[in-house]
Amino acid sequence: MKLSNIAGAARIAAGTGAALFAALPAWAQDAAGNVADAAAPAAAAAAPFVPTAEMVNKGDVAWMLVASAFVLMMSVPALALFYGGLVRTKNMLSVLMQVLTIVCVAALVWFGWGYSMAFTSTGTPFPKLFGGLDKAFLAGVSPSTYAATFSNGVYLPEYVFVIFQMTFACITPALIVGAFAERVKFTPLILFVVGWLTLAYFPLAHMVWYWAGPDFLPAAPDDSGLLWGWGALDFAGGTVVHINAGIAGLVGCIIIGPRRGYKAEPMPPHSLTMTMIGASLLWIGWFGFNAGSGLEANAFGALAFINTFTATAAAGVTWAVIEQVVHKKPSLLGAASGVVAGLVAITPAAGFAHPGTAIILGAVASGVCFVFVTTVKNALKYDDTLDVFGIHCVGGIVGAIGTGIVADPALGGQGWIDYTAPVAKAGVYDLGGQVMTQIWAVGTTVLWTGVVSAVLFLALKATIGLRPSAEVEAEGLDINEHGERAYNY
Numbered sequence: 001m002k003l004s005n006i007a008g009a010a011r012i013a014a015g016t017g018a019a020l021f022a023a024l025p026a027w028a029q030d031a032a033g034n035v036a037d038a039a040a041p042a043a044a045a046a047a048p049f050v051p052t053a054e055m056v057n058k059g060d061v062a063w064m065l066v067a068s069a070f071v072l073m074m075s076v077p078a079l080a081l082f083y084g085g086l087v088r089t090k091n092m093l094s095v096l097m098q099v100l101t102i103v104c105v106a107a108l109v110w111f112g113w114g115y116s117m118a119f120t121s122t123g124t125p126f127p128k129l130f131g132g133l134d135k136a137f138l139a140g141v142s143p144s145t146y147a148a149t150f151s152n153g154v155y156l157p158e159y160v161f162v163i164f165q166m167t168f169a170c171i172t173p174a175l176i177v178g179a180f181a182e183r184v185k186f187t188p189l190i191l192f193v194v195g196w197l198t199l200a201y202f203p204l205a206h207m208v209w210y211w212a213g214p215d216f217l218p219a220a221p222d223d224s225g226l227l228w229g230w231g232a233l234d235f236a237g238g239t240v241v242h243i244n245a246g247i248a249g250l251v252g253c254i255i256i257g258p259r260r261g262y263k264a265e266p267m268p269p270h271s272l273t274m275t276m277i278g279a280s281l282l283w284i285g286w287f288g289f290n291a292g293s294g295l296e297a298n299a300f301g302a303l304a305f306i307n308t309f310t311a312t313a314a315a316g317v318t319w320a321v322i323e324q325v326v327h328k329k330p331s332l333l334g335a336a337s338g339v340v341a342g343l344v345a346i347t348p349a350a351g352f353a354h355p356g357t358a359i360i361l362g363a364v365a366s367g368v369c370f371v372f373v374t375t376v377k378n379a380l381k382y383d384d385t386l387d388v389f390g391i392h393c394v395g396g397i398v399g400a401i402g403t404g405i406v407a408d409p410a411l412g413g414q415g416w417i418d419y420t421a422p423v424a425k426a427g428v429y430d431l432g433g434q435v436m437t438q439i440w441a442v443g444t445t446v447l448w449t450g451v452v453s454a455v456l457f458l459a460l461k462a463t464i465g466l467r468p469s470a471e472v473e474a475e476g477l478d479i480n481e482h483g484e485r486a487y488n489y
Contacts, residue, residue: 049215051146055155063297064160070288071167075103075174078285082278082336083178084486085271086386090476091182092270092486098186099174102193106170109197112137114169115162117202119210121223128226130203131210138162148213149295152423156295164292165205172201172241178386179249180256185468186481188460196248200452201240204445208232208240217419232441233407233416233434235304236293238348238400239445246393247446248453250384255457256466258383260473272332279336283312286343290350303414304350308343311353311362315342318366334370341369341391345399352403354412361406365398400442404435 080099084092106114116135123132135141147161173193177184211217211224222229227239234240259267269275291305319338320330345365346358353361373390384390407413408431416434418427460466467473472480479485 049219051148051155051215053144055153056146056157057154057297059297060149060154060156060295061160063301064156064164064292064295067288067292068160068164068167070285071164071171071292072103072285074282074285074289075167075171076100078278078281079171079174080278081274082282082340083181083386085274085276085278086178086269086333087181088267088476089270089487090478090485092478093484094186094477094481095177095181096486097482098177098189101186101190102174102177103170105190105193106173106197107166109194110162110166110169114197114202115141115165117198118165118169118205119161121210121212127223128207128229130206148215150214150300150417150424151296152214154296161295164295168205168237168241168289169197169201172237172245173197175241175245175388175392176249176252179253179384179388181385182477183256183259183385183467183473184252185466186477188464188466191464192252192456192460195456196453199456200244200248200449204244204448205240207444208234208441211419214419214424218422221420227441227444230440231416231434231437233352233403233438234348234400234441235351235403236290236347238344238396238403239441242344242347242392242396243400243442243445244449246389246391246396247449249388250382250393251450251453252457253384253389254382255454255461258381259385260470262383263381269333272336275336276332279339283339283343286312286347290347294351300351300414303355306355307346307350307353307358310355311346311349311358312339312342313362314359315339315345315362315366318363319370322367322370337369337373337387337391338366341366341395344392344395345402347396348400349403349406352407352414354406357406357411357413361399361402364402365395368398369395397442401435401438404438405431407434 076099080096083099084095087095113133113136115138116133117131120131120134121127123134124130141158141162143157143159145158146155147158149156173196176193176196177189207225207227209225209228211228212220217223227234232239261267286308287305290308291301294301294304316335316339319341320335323330323334342362342365345361346353349358349361369387369391372394373387377384377387377390382389405411407415407429409415409426409429410431415429416427417424457466468477468480
């Protein structure tokens with residue numbers, strides 16, 4: 001208890017005693033006045049903090065709405081075109097339909113129960129793992145409710161935060177489909193997405209990103225998700241988005257099995273032009289993804305922006321150089337893959353790294369992802385069609401662990417902030433301890449989503465089936481699953 005509260009309590013007791021023994025009305029009136037004077041500051045001290053409209057900055061609101069639109073663009077059309085160009089002509093439309101429908105379904109699930117599960121800590125038996133349903137269907141959310149940023153006394157309209165996080169919930173399950181593209185039925189895929197969002201994405205988003213906010217955490221230091229409470233750093237979704245989706249994709253491609261004819265017949269991308277367009281739009285949208293995750297239009301948003309630029313550029317160049325050395329011909333597919341690997345790796349570190357260390361992180365991640373895509377996949381013989389595991393999961397792991405290094409203030413990083421102080425302040429940075437925390441966060445993510453994904457895929461495989469018939473797969477999913485073709489010649 002604070003000394004001021006103790007003193008206030010003593011004054012109340014003294015005033016009450018004086019009132020009991022007062023012989024004259026005037027003395028009693030004075031004593032009662034003393035009680036009221038003493039009770040007022042105590043009541044004020046106990047009053048809960050309430051955000052107001054004056055704490056909202058229109059510049060932050062404008063930037064966050066633009067950033068949200070950028071992240072939506074990453075799904076449709078960017079990811080759809082990137083993936084669509086990489087598959088064979090007969091499956092192009094199916095990939096577009098899968099991505100588009102997943103975005104629509106995920107948005108509705110987010111509105112229904114996703115936001116409440118991810119960003120509340122009430123009405124749940126396990127507040128460290130996932131939230132309850134108190135805000136299901138956005139109950140209690142209105143234009144006059146507010147969401148915390150990372151600054152004391154700075155807030156966003158809650159709808160803005162709901163919108164921004166909705167776009168993350170839309171793109172994450174859409175990433176998964178690339179791992180088993182060209183060989184999955186549409187209906188079980190959508191059922192998987194609903195189950196996976198509920199059991200994997202929302203809990204991990206809660207564990208990594210949920211916290212009370214800088215003005216509330218001093219009074220409720222334990223009101224946070226499990227990994228946030230551990231001190232894990234994940235600025236924009238290395239664990240929540242990329243490792244999460246990458247592991248689910250790996251589990252899915254193993255359970256579904258390889259494409260018929262895999263390694264026995266050529267399966268080249270049908271349009272690297274579309275893949276290039278998709279990759280470029282991904283890069284542009286990623287500025288909203290990373291810089292928007294700072295939740296404010298400020299210098300840290302600019303830091304995340306330039307790091308997204310430099311790390312990605314370094315990763316694209318690195319992949320091309322490796323191909324020049326190994327194959328004597330740098331490919332467009334390789335350069336685009338390197339760009340995506342860099343974007344993935346810098347995601348958890350975007351708001352923490354110096355642009356120089358971001359370049360190193362992007363280059364390292366690009367090299368590691370190259371090895372997994374070209375060597376490890378062939379050695380282990382799993383058919384990760386569009387390298388979701390090799391780029392998103394592996395790049396996410398490199399980035400998540402690397403964040404513990406590049407965030408070190410001794411290397412130009414931003415360190416970590418102690419939000420349990422009444423006015424947030426920089427914490428003492430322990431490089432070794434932080435890296436170990438990052439490793440624990442990665443391991444928790446891999447285990448959680450790996451188990452959930454396996455259970456869901458196996459359940460669907462045993463009931464309604466995951467894979468189309470050999471005839472359907474040979475003819476293509478476009479005409480058989482959707483009654484259309486991407487191209488009519």
